[in-house]
Amino acid sequence: MTDSIRVSNAKGLYLEGIRDGNMVEALDKYTGDRYTQHSTGVRDGKEGFIEFFTPFLERNPIRDIQVLRTIEDGSFVFCHAYQNLGNGEAQWVTADIFDTDENGKIVEHWDVIAEYKWPTVSGRTMVDGPTEIEDLELTEANKAVVQGFIDNVLMGGRADLVTDYISTEQYDQHNPEVGDGLEGFGKHLKQVMESGQAAQYLKVHHLLGQGNFVVIYSHVKQGGDDWAFFDLFRLKGGKIVEHWDVQEKIGPKETWNNSGKF
Structure with a gap:
């Protein structure tokens, strides 16, 4: 399934802005006229994003970020992502919701982040399994x-x-x-x-x-x-x-x- 404009914008902010470190360009490309933030360590707006992620990018020069699953429902996009920093020094699972405007640009963001744990009781990882949207x-x-x-x-x-x-x-x-x-x-x-x-x-x-x-x-x-x-x-x-x-x-x-x- 080809990504819609909303899903593309959510993934773009994640992958180009954080994984690739091109924050300013990604924010300009993918966010709308406001960026209301609910990730509690980050201030509202593009400035808050840059202020938070500048030291993050410096601390973590090696970043593998994969958006594994997405859901689009109306103006909202959900992303389920895996982050591997410093060749496994830190591993995180992230879940995000992005709200978008009438042009599909991101205007609001909620997230939860948890440490990637292994092994697990079931033997399944926190992120593996089916990814394709059906039905x-x-x-x-x-x-x-x-x-x-x-x-x-x-x-x-x-x-x-x-x-x-x-x-x-x-x-x-x-x-x-x-x-x-x-x-x-x-x-x-x-x-x-x-x-x-x-x-x-x-x-x-x-x-x-x-x-x-x-x-x-x-x-x-x-x-x-x-x-x-x-x-x-x-x-x-x-x-x-x-x-x-x-x-x-x-x-x-x-x-x-x-x-x-x-």
Whole structure:
């Protein structure tokens, strides 16, 4: 599938601006008349981007950044990316949402970044697995399945309804702490409940879908702390069959350089 203008612009800012280090040119090419920022270490606007990434580029002269998955939904683009800095000295998984204007230029940005962990319980990496968008005609139906999962299981606490949404035959897991299948999911749930670290979804701020992929961006309470979670789901036959996530603890308000994570 050829990238649309919106997806091209989101990837361009990432790859040309950060990976290739051409910040000014990329910002001029791919952003609109404002750039509202929710990555808490970065100030709003092009100036904030340059101010943050200038020392980042100097610190990390060797950068391999891959945008592995994208979802386009209306004016929004989601990107799922892997960053390898300094030939493996630091490895990160990033999830981003970009909002765009009527010309497809980027005007707002949300993100979550987490350390790439290996090995994992399932033996799958945090980023491998299918990337191709299929079943475009099922976009709205798949979004409705995920909305039901949020309402009834994640926020409603109805663990007994989990098989209404997650396939009993296949549930490929990319969270490094969780095994494959409903068995792995159940075992993890039991462990976190007992340890008091269970994730409590307070609010889902964005739900975006395209074909067989649906992503949610949520404010979560975990172990008494506030977190930002991206959960990415792949669906097949009306059920969730695969899950990736990226989780970041939200720092105290006095450390923010903008209006905050959401």
